Amino acid sequence: MKATELESKRYGKALDEMIDLYNNIEYDTPIIQFSDDVEENIERAKKKYGDEMVDEKINTVVREMLSWLDLDGIELDGEVEEQEDLIGEEEQDDE
Numbered sequence: 779m780k781a782t783e784l785e786s787k788r789y790g791k792a793l794d795e796m797i798d799l800y801n802n803i804e805y806d807t808p809i810i811q812f813s814d815d816v817e818e819n820i821e822r823a824k825k826k827y828g829d830e831m832v833d834e835k836i837n838t839v840v841r842e843m844l845s846w847l848d849l850d851g852i853e854l855d856g857e858v859e860e861q862e863d864l865i866g867e868e869e870q871d872d873e
Contacts, residue, residue: 820832820836
């Protein structure tokens, strides 16, 4: 297929845009790095019981495990914890 000069410029511009998009991709890193055997068992469980049920079970276990840890005062983005602290102070003032 022969391209005109205009088409060639358009393809070149589109290619440059695709390269720029690729170069600016932010990779999503998992929060938890599961070992290979755990990942395989999760895949098996999801195949047998379904994604939703396995996700719910894993979230329940992790939520329970995290409840054992003292995470008060740990900031992720700053505002959320500050707002929770202010709400807690207001509730104490009301008592």
